[in-house]
Structures are given as structure tokens and as C-alpha cells.
Amino acid sequence: MESLDPSVVDLSRLQFALTALYHFLFVPLTLGLSFMLVIMESIYVMTGRAIWRQVTRFWGKIFGINFVLGVATGLTMEFQFGTNWSYFSHYVGDIFGAPLAIEGLMAFFLEATFVGLMFFGWDRLSKVGHLFVTFLVALGTNLSALWILIANGWMQNPVGATFNPETMRMEVTDFWAVLFNPVAQAKFVHTVSAGYVIASVMVLGIACFYLLRGKWTAFARRSFVVAAAFGLASSLSVVVLGDESGYALTDNQKMKLAAIEAAWHTEQAPAGLTLIGIPDSVARTTNYSVHIPWALGLIATRSLDGEVTGMSELVLRAQERIASGQIAYRAVEALKANPQDAAARALFEAHKRDLGFGLLLKRYVADPATATPAQIEQAAWDTVPSVPLMFWSFRIMALIGFAMIALFATAFVLASLRKHMEARWFHRTALFAIPLPWLAAELGWIVAEMGRQPWAIEGVLPTFLATSTLTPAALWTTIIGFTLLYGGLAVIEVRLILATIKHGPVEEQDPQPEPGQLPATPMTA
Amino acid sequence: MDFLDYEMLRVIWWALLGVLLIGFALTDGYDMGTAALLPFVARTDVERRMVINAVGPHWEGHQVWFILGGGAIFAAWPFVYAVSFSGFYLAMFLVLSALILRPVGFKYRSKKPDPKWRSRWDWALFVGGLVPALVFGVAVGNVLAGAPFRIDGDLRSWYEGGLLGLFTPFTLVCGLLSVAMLVLHGSAWLAIKVEHGPVHDRARRFGVIAAIAAVALFAIGWAFIAWGGIGFRTVNTVDPMGPSNPLRTVTEAAAGGWLANYALYPWMIAAPLLGFVGPLLALLGIRRGSEPLAFTGSSLATVGIISTVGLSMFPYILPSSIDPRSSLTVWNASSSETTLFLMLIVTVIFLPMVLGYTAWAMRVMWGRVTTQEVTTSRDFY
Numbered sequence: 001m002e003s004l005d006p007s008v009v010d011l012s013r014l015q016f017a018l019t020a021l022y023h024f025l026f027v028p029l030t031l032g033l034s035f036m037l038v039i040m041e042s043i044y045v046m047t048g049r050a051i052w053r054q055v056t057r058f059w060g061k062i063f064g065i066n067f068v069l070g071v072a073t074g075l076t077m078e079f080q081f082g083t084n085w086s087y088f089s090h091y092v093g094d095i096f097g098a099p100l101a102i103e104g105l106m107a108f109f110l111e112a113t114f115v116g117l118m119f120f121g122w123d124r125l126s127k128v129g130h131l132f133v134t135f136l137v138a139l140g141t142n143l144s145a146l147w148i149l150i151a152n153g154w155m156q157n158p159v160g161a162t163f164n165p166e167t168m169r170m171e172v173t174d175f176w177a178v179l180f181n182p183v184a185q186a187k188f189v190h191t192v193s194a195g196y197v198i199a200s201v202m203v204l205g206i207a208c209f210y211l212l213r214g215k216w217t218a219f220a221r222r223s224f225v226v227a228a229a230f231g232l233a234s235s236l237s238v239v240v241l242g243d244e245s246g247y248a249l250t251d252n253q254k255m256k257l258a259a260i261e262a263a264w265h266t267e268q269a270p271a272g273l274t275l276i277g278i279p280d281s282v283a284r285t286t287n288y289s290v291h292i293p294w295a296l297g298l299i300a301t302r303s304l305d306g307e308v309t310g311m312s313e314l315v316l317r318a319q320e321r322i323a324s325g326q327i328a329y330r331a332v333e334a335l336k337a338n339p340q341d342a343a344a345r346a347l348f349e350a351h352k353r354d355l356g357f358g359l360l361l362k363r364y365v366a367d368p369a370t371a372t373p374a375q376i377e378q379a380a381w382d383t384v385p386s387v388p389l390m391f392w393s394f395r396i397m398a399l400i401g402f403a404m405i406a407l408f409a410t411a412f413v414l415a416s417l418r419k420h421m422e423a424r425w426f427h428r429t430a431l432f433a434i435p436l437p438w439l440a441a442e443l444g445w446i447v448a449e450m451g452r453q454p455w456a457i458e459g460v461l462p463t464f465l466a467t468s469t470l471t472p473a474a475l476w477t478t479i480i481g482f483t484l485l486y487g488g489l490a491v492i493e494v495r496l497i498l499a500t501i502k503h504g505p506v507e508e509q510d511p512q513p514e515p516g517q518l519p520a521t522p523m524t525a
Numbered sequence: 526m527d528f529l530d531y532e533m534l535r536v537i538w539w540a541l542l543g544v545l546l547i548g549f550a551l552t553d554g555y556d557m558g559t560a561a562l563l564p565f566v567a568r569t570d571v572e573r574r575m576v577i578n579a580v581g582p583h584w585e586g587h588q589v590w591f592i593l594g595g596g597a598i599f600a601a602w603p604f605v606y607a608v609s610f611s612g613f614y615l616a617m618f619l620v621l622s623a624l625i626l627r628p629v630g631f632k633y634r635s636k637k638p639d640p641k642w643r644s645r646w647d648w649a650l651f652v653g654g655l656v657p658a659l660v661f662g663v664a665v666g667n668v669l670a671g672a673p674f675r676i677d678g679d680l681r682s683w684y685e686g687g688l689l690g691l692f693t694p695f696t697l698v699c700g701l702l703s704v705a706m707l708v709l710h711g712s713a714w715l716a717i718k719v720e721h722g723p724v725h726d727r728a729r730r731f732g733v734i735a736a737i738a739a740v741a742l743f744a745i746g747w748a749f750i751a752w753g754g755i756g757f758r759t760v761n762t763v764d765p766m767g768p769s770n771p772l773r774t775v776t777e778a779a780a781g782g783w784l785a786n787y788a789l790y791p792w793m794i795a796a797p798l799l800g801f802v803g804p805l806l807a808l809l810g811i812r813r814g815s816e817p818l819a820f821t822g823s824s825l826a827t828v829g830i831i832s833t834v835g836l837s838m839f840p841y842i843l844p845s846s847i848d849p850r851s852s853l854t855v856w857n858a859s860s861s862e863t864t865l866f867l868m869l870i871v872t873v874i875f876l877p878m879v880l881g882y883t884a885w886a887m888r889v890m891w892g893r894v895t896t897q898e899v900t901t902s903r904d905f906y
Contacts, residue, residue, distance in 0.1 A: 068632040071585070072625040078595050082610030083617050087681050089610075093603025094860045098868060101596035104589055105875045113586035113879075113886050120582040123902065124889050164861075166768040168680040169603070171861040336678060468611035469683045478618045485622055489629060496636050 011475040012084045012467045015482070019076050020449075021442055022486050026070035028441050031145055031192055032199025032234070033063045034138035039226055041131045048127075055222050056134075058505035059203065064119060065496050069489060071112070076482065084475075088456050088466035094171045095161045095178060096151055103147035111140025145195070146188050153184025156253060156452060158460050163352055165335040170460065183253075186244045187448070193238035194444065197404050198437045200231030204411060205434040206501055208427035217421070219505045224420055228411035235404040242401060253458060255383055256451035258311045259390040262286040265310035276395065279387045284312070286391075311384050318357065318380040325358025327351045330369045356460040363464055385453045393443040393450075400440035407433055532765040532856075534865040538601040539842070539855045541872065543835045545597055549590035550707070550827045552883075556584040558711020560627065560654025561704070564647055566715065566727040570640070573647055574899045579718040581631060582890045586883060591624075600868055604680075604771060604858035605842050612674050612684035613664055616691055620657045627653030654711075655704065662703025665834055666696030669783065670755055671846030676771050685847060695749045702742035706823075706830055709735035709807055713823040717816045720895045729811050732819065736808040739826060743800050750837065756782025757844040757852065765856045776844055776852040783837040793836045799829025 037060055044052035078100065081089050089097075114136045121130060154161075160177030161170045172178070204227035210220035257263075262279040264286065277289030328351035334344035360379040361368035371379070407430065414420040452458055456466040559580050567573040599606045610617050626649040634646035670693065673686040712732035719725050749755060758779040767773060779785075787793050803826025810819030838844075842858055845851040859865060 064632055065636075068628045071588075072628045075592065075624055076621050078592055079610055079617060079621060081599065082595070082606045083614055084611070086607035086611035089599060089607040090603055090680060090682070093599050093606060094864050097596065097598075097600030097603055097606070097860070098864060101593065101600040101868060102871055102875075104593035104596040105871060105879065108592060109586065109589045109875075109879045110882070112589045113583075113883055116582035116585050117886055117889055120578075121889055164768065167770050167861075172863045172867075175863070175867055468607075468614070469681065470611065470614060474614050477615065481618060481622060485625060489625075492629075492633065496633060499636075 005472060006464075007472045008470055008475060009464045009467050011472060011479065012470075013463065015084060015475065015479050016080060017449075018479070019073065019080060019482060019486075021445060022490075023070065023073040023077050024441060024445055025438060026066050026073065027145070028191075028195035028198040028438075029066050029202060030063070030070045030141055031195030032197070032230075033059060033066070033202070034134075034141045035196065036199055036203060036226060036230055037063060038131070038135050038138050039230065040222075041134050043226075045127045045131050051218055051222065054505050055219055055226075058219070059223070060118070061500055062202075062497060065493060065500065067115065069493055072489070073486070083478075084468055084470070085456070085466050086468035088461065090169055091461050091466070092158075092161075092170050092457055094169060095154060095158075098172075098175070099147045099151040099154070099178070103144055103151075107140050107143035107147060109140075111137050111144060114140065142192060145192055149188040149191060150179060150181065150184045152448075153181045153187050154178055155455075155457050156187070156448070157181055157183040158457050163332075163355055163460075165332050165348060166339060168332075168336075170457075186241065190238060190241040190244070191444075193234045193241055194437065194441050196234030197231060197238050198441060200227045200234060200408065201404070201430075201433055201437050203227040204231060204408075205431045208430040209501070210504070211421060212424065212427045212431070216504050221421060224411070225415050228408060228415045228420070231404070232408040232412045235401070235408045239398075239401045239405060242398075253451070254309050255311065255314050256385065256390070256447075258309060258314060259385050259387045259451060260394045260447065261308065262289070262387055262391045263308055263310045264312055266313045267308065267310065277391075279391050281387050311387075315380045315383065318383045319376055321354045321357040322360060322376050322379055324351045324354035325356065326361070326369050326371065327358075328353075328355040329358040333369075356455070356457070356462070359465060360454065360462050362462070382454050385451050390447060390451050393446045397440045397443040397447065400436050400443075403433075404437060404440075529866065529869075530766065531862045531865075534862060534869065535765065535855050535859045537869060538859060538865055539835075539839070541869075542594075542597065542602065542842075543832060545590060545594040546835075547828055547831050549587075549594055550831055551710075551824055552587035553584065553590055554658075554707045554827060555710045555714035555823075556580045556587055557654040557658050558707040558709065559715055560630075560650045560711075561658060561708055562711055562715070562728065562731055563654070564651050566712075566724050566731060568723075570643060571896055571899055572724050573643070574635070575719055575724055575894045575896065576715065577631065577634070577650075578894045578899060579715055583886065584631065585628070586886065588624075588628075597868075601860050601865060602842065602853075602858050603860060604682075604769065604853050608674055608676075608682040608684075608853060609664075609668075609672070609843055611682065612672055612686070613667070613691065614684075615688040616660050616664060620660045623653050623656035623660075625653075626650070654707075658704045658707045659700045662700035663691055663696045665703070666693075666699030667691055668843055669699070669750070669834065669838065670695060671757060671778070671844040671852075673847045674845050674851060675848040676845075676851040678772075680770070680772075682851075695746070695753060695755065698742055698746050698749065702739065702746055702830065705735045705738040705742055706804075706827055708732075709739055709804060710820075710823040710827060713807055713810070713816070713820040716811070717820055718894055720893045722896070732811045732823075733808060736804040736811070736822075739804040739830075740801060743797075743804075743830060747797065750783050751781060754778075754780040756780055756784070757841060758782045758785065759840075759854075760849070763854070763856050767856065769857055769859050769861070771853055771857045772850050774852055774854055774857050775849050776841075777849055778846070786837060786839055796829050796832040796836050799825050800833050801829070803827070803829050 037056060040052060040056040040059060044056055114133045117125065117133045118130070118137055121133060125133060158170070159181050160172060160174035162173050163169070164171045203223050207220040207223040207227060210216045211224070261274055262277060263274070264284050273292045274286060275290045275292055277286040279286045327347055331344045331348035331351065332355065334341050335348060338344075358368045360382060361371045361375060363382070364375045364379065365371050410426060411420065411430065414423050414426060420426070454462050454464070456463040559576060563573060563576050567576045595606070630646045630650040630653055634643055637643070672684070673690070674682050674684045676682050709732055712728040712735060715728035716725060716732065719728065756779050757776050759774055760777055761775040763774055803822050803824070805822070807819045807822030807826060810816065810822050840855040841852060842855060843853040
């Protein structure tokens, strides 16, 4: 049996990270802005005042420029599982494919069908009809996120499925468990709220830009108020629900939690929270750390006597599971040769939960059953993700989260006191805050997905086994191709958004500026 | 329910795969055909705006058929998803890049008055329409001819071909047929959707050429299938209720093997017949100036040509040209019974809803795109 070129794994991971992080620049803004449009347009429908129509249409234009790239880059994401992660697709398609298909059927059709009407239908629909269409777009977008995060949540916490040696893949045993996976639910609300914050910061920041310039002030004032209210609610929920997401880790991904906390060893309860420090992955210790007593125990276990397991202890546990996984692997090989082998079947049933841990050894030996104790220990330490990356990504993300609450609380107070038109210091702050929530969202992706390593599916399928059988040359071709394409589109998009902002929320008199005669030479000419 | 056993569920999902592909070709097909025609049927900015507005409000919804097709293959035919997309790796990259240009082209084109800017996006749209149409056809040709992959004992697939190997005389005929079919469909749509005038006339002219090309290419393709040494058959007996494991099928190349089903099930001949009658009806419609007839013809052509492929190959979905034990069939490449059943329930509930609101969206935007509307309305991408 051939072996895979190790660089294929790294290149596939690089490509996935690039395309996913890029896709995730546009999606959160779509999620949030779509609901802000519903709010703005509802006010327009209720009051009938033209200014709110202007507000809705301007942000609708920004929404459109952004939406299109979310859709375009989402295409790559969906097919990438098949193109670059084909063994993953075979191994878990029976469960993982379902939420993706349902997303298309239930959510994306809704969003994509009505987004056309949203842009083309202003004169063809009644006011309420158009509002309803806008609402359906927002609903579709958010439902889309729900199904994608159910799929992703299953990768973090693979419930409701079991390995079938006859088909050599995971198969569904309980679809409800997949649907109501607590990790998926926590991730959904946290991610969606993060999208709402991103949209609110963008609207607030641009409104403040107009206020600083003294332009379009009537428009900016209204945008400010909507963003302040929506942003305060969502920044509070993103932190509270993020905490819920951390709580979910306590049960499901102890290793990720320990890495975030740089907890090399289990501490006596109540566990303290390491506020900052410098984790050292070689010495397996954290230097210069500052602790808050009891806080981690409170957050992670909701009690004062629960303890948070440290990485060293989790590695010991992984070693035990790897040993059990070796037995499971041997049983699968026996069943492959003879499906009627009752003894092998019984062994497999007893150890199947640890099969994935057995597969971790494939990095070091072709046949996991023959691994040495040193190799087992090495494989067990592989289950620890990059601790400094987790530690710092999480802290910067959380810090931005709290800063966003402060920003929107201030905006809300200013608006309530009717001082939001003259507080120039705040306008400047809000303008500079625009990139921050994006940074937090990308870091959040890193915490969630890099924190899952070395697993493609937590405890089930190691990432290095999940790729397609490709050549590094083919992968380089697509990585360079996507980078050029995406890079070019990013520049164009940013320029268009900036031009739209500069142009301002004017209802255009001449929607089709005469471009003069198009040369339109046929291709042959 | 005894009727809905594993075998039946597999056949239903095989049929649904066909429904999705046909749904994609019927809806997004005319968007791609229209985009491929854009630089040729429309010369001035206003004309191009009209062509773009003829598909503008709907192409996004139509594109979901493609995305749903991908998702459904992933969920119901994980083997097919894993083997085909990783095997046709660079071809998929071409398609995805072209398809990425399309949304951006539609929405960014009119954001600047600069003629050069607009002309560039028009060509991007042309690429976004033509390249996927061509590559999909070439891919179907390769599916018919068998792909060079093996599946090992862990059921991991290994592909032993390159990008250039995808292009043979037969697969090129399939690619061109796909382009002709979708250009015909696009021109039939433009004739319905755009006001009478130069664009309308040019669309009809291209429609005539595409219809004739479609009939000729379909005939050539059929000749390849009958006498070109293409086809496969199963040597061993296969349990249609058995677990999904491709290594249970032993397949051998059999020239003319794709015609065997027509002897077994004579009703299947309806599909290739439609493939010939459809373009001819479209031609008749165009010549008579009956746009509904032309569009019906181009739709029937699409249904006929795609279902010819599916029915000829049954029960194969993706035969292997190099390993007798690796071919993917309806019986060995599906999801588990539970997943197929669950997904069927979801489809039965949501697909009619999708069709319902798509029809409503079509009705809201009903009517021809006019010069008047294009030059005065503020509502466009």
C-alpha cells in the first residue's frame, strides 16, 4: 500500500485554512448586516419616512458587495471536502454530508432565491412584501450558519455515530444527537452573535466617519442608533454565549480547554484562571503567569469544587486509549479478512471507541499494532495542540470581546443622552474599532479549529489521514491559483466598499451613468 | 414500510441525483448559456445590461442547485463525492474559479461607469458561463469512459490520471454537446425574456446554430457509445441490499455495454429520443417565432440528454477504467440506510417548498426586460 506524501497534509491544511479564513471574513458581516437591514427596513415600513429607506438602501448596497464574495468563496468550501479531503469525505460523509445537504435545501435556497428579489424587487413588491423578502434573506443566511455549525460541531464532538468495519467508515446511529449536539448549539449562538457584532461595528464606525466629516448627518445619526442598540445586545450575548461554548468544552474537548489555559498539570480545585503568561511548549510549563484564583473552576465547571484536567494527565489518558485503539485496529483488520470472525467482532465492539486513537500511530508505523512504547508516548503527546497559539488567540479574542461591550455600552449611553452627534472622541474610537471584531472572529476560528488538532474529527480521524491522494504540485497549483484570485477580489471589494462609502447614501439620480460606446469587440476581432 | 427497503432507497437516491443534475441544468443552465452568449448577443452597454438583467434576479437561486447537488452527493453518495472530486482535481479547480467569477461579475460590473471595467467583467461572465459548461460535459464524458482510480483495502481512493488525460475525442464531444445544449437553452431564455430588438434577433440566430450543433454532437456521442469501444458490465452477482463497499463489485470493460439497458428496459429509449426531438423542437420554435415552444424544446433536450447518460449507465455511477474491483455503483457507493431515509424525508418536505417559492420569485419578476427599464430603474446589481 502506498503512503501519502507528508507535504500533501500540510499543503491541504494550508489551503483549507486560507480559504476558510477568507470565507469567514465575509460571512459574519452577511449574518449581521442582513438582520440590521430587517430592523432598518421595518422602521421604514412602520414610519414611512424616506430617510429610513435611504438608510436601508445604502446598507443594502454594502450588503450586496459583501454578500457576493461570501457566496463565491463558499462554493470552494463545499467542494473542498471532496477535492482535498476525500478520505475524510468517505470516512464521515454518512453523517457530515447530511447537514451540508440540508443547508443547501433548507437555508441556502431561501437566501439565494430572495436575495435577487431584494435587489431587483423594490418597485415590484409592496413595502411589506419587500420587507418580508429581506427578512427571508436574513433567515436563510442565519439558518445556513446553523447547519454549517451543526456539521462543524460534530467534528468537535462526534456523537450519534459508530464505525462500521464492513464499510470502513462512521455511520449514523442517532441523528437527533447530531442535531442537538450541545457543542454545535453553543458554537452556533456564539458565532452568529459575533457576526452581529461585526456588522454593528461596521455600521457604527462608518456612521461615525460621516459624523466626523459632518456629511450625511441625518443618515449617520439613524445608523448610529440602530448599531448602538443592536451592537450592545449582540456584544453582550457573544461574551455570555462564548462562555457557554467554553463550558461545553469541559465535557467534550478537555485538551482544547487545557491548552487554552496552558494548564500543563491538573490543579487542585478550585482551579485558578491564568490571566496571562508565557507558555513554553518544550519545558511544558508556563512562565510569568498571573492567576485569578477560582475563576477557571467557576467558568469551566460552574462550581468551586470541580477540577480542570491538565495536559499531562490528559496525555496519560490518551496513552491508555491508544493501547486500546491498537486492539480495535487489529480487530478491524481481522474483520476485513473475515467478516464472520466472532472473536474479532467481540474485541472490536469492546474497543471501537478508541479506534481513532489507534490510528494516531499511523504517523509513525504502517501497522499500529506493532508500535513501540516510545512511539505510543509520542503519539499521545501529539494530541496536545499548539499551546502558545491557543493561549494567545483566546486571550486576544476575549479581550476584544470585552472591548466591544465597552464600545457599545458607551455608544448606547451617548445615544440615550442625545450626545452622540458631538462626541468626536468617540467617533474616532469607533472608526478605529472597525477591524477589531474581524480579528476576534478569525482568532475564534483558530481557537476552534487549530484547537481540534491533531484531529479532523475529535478522537475519531486524525487530520493527517484525512486528505486526498494528491501530488504537492497539484496542491501548489490550486493554492497559488486561489490566492491570486482571492487576493484580486479582496482588493476590488475593499475599493468598491470604500468608493461606496465616499459616494455616500445618495439616492442616485442617474443609476446608469453613460459609459459611452462599449467597444465590445467580438473575440475573433 | 417494506417498500422502502435499502435497495429501493438507493434507487430513489440515484433518481434524485438525476433530478438535481437536471434541475441544475434546467435553471442555472440557461444562466450559463446566457453568460456564454453575453459578449456576442449584446454589443452596447444598454444591451449587455438587458442580457444581465434577464438572468440577474434568479441566477443566484439557480446556482444553489449546483451547491445542493454537491451536498446531496456528499450525503447520499459519499464515495462518489470523495472519488470524483479528488480525482478530477484540477478540472474542479477550473470550474470553481470560473464559478467564482460569475457572482462577482454580475454584482460588480455596474458599480463603475468605466467602459473598460465593464467590458472586463463581461468577459469574466463569459468565462463563468462557458468554462463550467464545457468542463461538466468533459467530466460526464470521463464518467462514461471510466476514470483511472483504484480503491485500496482501507477504501481510500487513488487516482492515476492527470488533467490532460481528461481530454479525449469522445470527452471533447461530450464537452461541446454540453456547451451547445446550454447555449441553446440560454438563447431560448433570452428570446423569452428580452424585448424584441437586436438582442432578441441575435439570440435567435445563435439558438439555431446551437440546436443544429446539439443534434449533431448528440448523434456523434451516441455513435461513440455504440461503436467506440466504451462501456462496462458487472461480472459477479451483487447484493443490492449489501453494505456499501465498492470492493464487492467486479467490473470489466465491455464495448457497447452502455446500450445493454435499452434491450432490458425498452422504455428507456424515450431518453435518447428526447435528446434528439428536444433540439429539433427548439429549432422549430425559433424558426416559427414561438418562444414557449423553443424554450420547451431546449428544456426537453436537456432532460433527454442528461437522463440518457444516467439510464445508459445504470447501475454504474462511476466505473473505474483500471481496476475491476473499484467501480462505484448504485449498490455499493451509497450512505447507510438510515441516512438515505432521513435525507429522503427532508427532501420530500423541503424540495416542494423550494419549487414553490422559486416559482413565486419568477412570477414577481415576470415580463420582458426593456431598454426603458434598464435605463431608468435604480434596481440592479
